[in-house]
Amino acid sequence: MAEDARTYDLVVYGATGFVGRLLAGYLAEHAPPEIRIALAGRSRERLEEVRRALPSGGRDWALVEADSTDPASLDSLAGATRVLVTTVGPYARYGLPVVEACAKAGTHYADLTGEVLFVRDAIERCDAVAKETGAxxxxxxxxxxxxxxxxxxxxxxxAAADGAGGLRDVQLIAALRGGFSGGTIDSMRAQVEALQADPARRRVVGDPFALSPDRAAEPDTRQPRDAGMPAQTPDGRWTAPFVMAPFNTRIVRRSNALQDWAYGRGLRYGEVMGTGRGPLGAVTAAGISAGLLATVSAMSLAPTRALLDRVLPAPGTGPGESVRENGWFRMVVDATAEDGRRYRATAAGSGDPGYKATAVMLGEAALALALDGDRLPDRAGSLTPATAMGEVLVERLRAAGHTYEVAAV
Known part of the structure; x- marks a missing residue:
């Protein structure tokens, strides 16, 4: 479909959900007035409610009814817009028809998934089609x-600009303050259920190169474990397993492979959560490790999973405004290059990382896809933020108040 035949530049699908509302609010405040935005979801009544609550910039946006269980409605939605951004999860349950519709229509697509199995399935079903259509x-x-x-x-x-060679050992230490996400819990639950339905898929989840575009071409490089016990860094900081590491690390490795291993064929990449120094840091690390293990174990059994459902946040819910406003994230990434030189990157931002800060990230990614096409890398198919938007997204997030820095150390 010709670009000028599209009715909208950007559609927010799932606008009535918790994160969808935050994203719509962000776009209403920060999207340029000339961009054609629509809100999409199953209920027109609820969409009208969301629209009425938006800042003035979004109160005349169009509304579109669409349902992930209705392929015709998704085909119509994808064909009507240049970019579709979806917050409808768990993506393993609801996401594949949306990706398929966008790939087929040549529509750029962005989501918030943290689900390895969903991304693997989307790659297998949609990568080739999206490359053909330019999505x-x-x-x-x-x-x-x-x-x-x-x-x-x-x-x-x-490292490449300095002639230091590829990256060798890279570790991210995350620190954050924020609330619990009902959507994240539901995604974890959906993945556990998928593994129980098909135990063979455990090999996919456990493979550090599960999202590689060419698994056979990956180097035989031992990767850091995603889960483990509390540990202490050489400079005395305590760390615990990071719940997002099993997904994030695979996205980073996919980015490396999609760029012909531009970060280095011998890249070893891991992520942990920082808990501080001294006895308090050690106790906190032990508590996080035990709590994460207990939660995953409880989700694996139907009776205990039912008990968790009573106390954990429900899907579509999230923390109150005070928690969202007072949250923050800071990720420090230390790297050693092939010639021994060391570098440090810092990514940081204000606001609850899973909600307020995520609305900024997803909003700017959607705007980059909608407005910056002539500056984006010349790639199509199943991509990652770095390979789809790279420096353009870095610039947008810096302008939005987030920190992205890198320096030799």
């Missing part, structure tokens, strides 16, 4: 996994 299918455009992906992108580029 950029960009997964992981929120706190999963933009800070990780762009930090390593900047590190790799700096």
């Amino acid at each position: 950029r299918i960009v997964h992981a455009c929120g706190y999963d996994s933009i800070p990780s992906d762009l930090s390593v992108f900047l590190l790799g580029r700096q």
